[in-house]
Amino acid sequence: MISAHYARLLHRELSIRGHDEAALFQGSKLDAEALWQLTKLDLEDFLKLLANAQEMLGEISLGTVIVSRNGLATLGMMGVAMMSAPTLGAGLQAMSSYSTLEAEYLHFELLAGRSVTRLTLETDRDLGASLLIHAETVFALLQDYLTDLVGSTEGTIHFKVAHPRLTREASIGTQLKGKLSFDSRFTGMEFPTAWLNTRSPFSNPEVWQLSRRHLSEQLQHAISPGDKPFTRHLRSVLQSQRPPLPDIQDIAESLHLSPRTLSRRLMEEQTTFRELKLIAAHDCAKNMLLDGASVEAVAADLGYENAANFRRSFRSVNRCSPTQWMKDFRQGALADR
Secondary structure, eight states, X not given: OEETHHHHHHHHHHHHTTOOHHHHHTXXXXXXXXXXXXXXXXXXXHHHHHHHHHHHHTTSOHHHHHHTTTGGGGGTHHHXXXXXXXXXXXXXXXXXXXHHHHBTTEEEEEEEOXXXXXXXXXXXXXXXXXXXXXXXXXXXXXXXXXXHHHSOXXXXXXXXXXXXXXXXGGGSOSOOSEEEEOSOSSSEEEEEGGGGGOBOTXXXXXXXXXHHHHHHHHHHTSSOGGGOHHHHHHXXXXXXXXXXXXXXHHHHHHTTOOHHHHHHHHHHTTOOHHHHHHHHHHHHHHHHHHXXXXXXXXXXXXXXXSHHHHHHHHHHHHSSXXXXXXXXXXXXXXXXX
């Protein structure tokens, strides 16, 4: 399922341009009345609307049309959280957490490296041609968001698309203020980690707390523990942090829950905070190793008493030493990073 307001934007923009709405809904189980009544849409119907809309627009990029005058309003409550957050890092982490609730087929992962942070668009299926629509929409929105908070971002963002290079430039019509690469291992963007601590001039503590309460309520009302909403949220929070990683008290407080309640919800999802934190620590270690940090430096940053203890812990989680992991990664034997 996916929030219906994304499809409503499609309907509005095509109506403004004089397109026949019957063509937009062709092949789906929807019509205009249903679209404006429902809060969630079936994924297959939504993807069909995207395909229909792009066909109706022809050479005009659908991604450009979607973001041309909508801004963060396109993201609904996710956008509210991002604009009210105290820092850029908090806003992007909120985007990552909310994304697991807004659309079941995709989410954003924020991975904070030593010098470079990566925000990736993760999907549970092959989106085909619509990947470009998703990518352009995300790139345009986040480019504006980063610029609003940081100021000038010219030339400092690297946009990447896991899709072959296009044969016609019109396929991505948005003017991106950074390098654009195709045939990448992931779809997303990279920018300086130092930006994460940038304080937002739009920060609103009251609205931010309301958005956190709303997120907590949505996590608690997920359909079933099998969806693992709290596990996904904690992974998102922990991956977006630089050492030292937050403890369960900090995360529980941000969700307006007690640590005991949060621990119980994680147990229902068949995991523990300790396990999630250990995995996140080693993901952080991998990013640091890829950034050129030594094993000794990584061990110190993660709070290990010495490098030997870190090596043992790394081997227990990854079934190989840090040195072997780097060797396998460089040889292309690993695809998770």
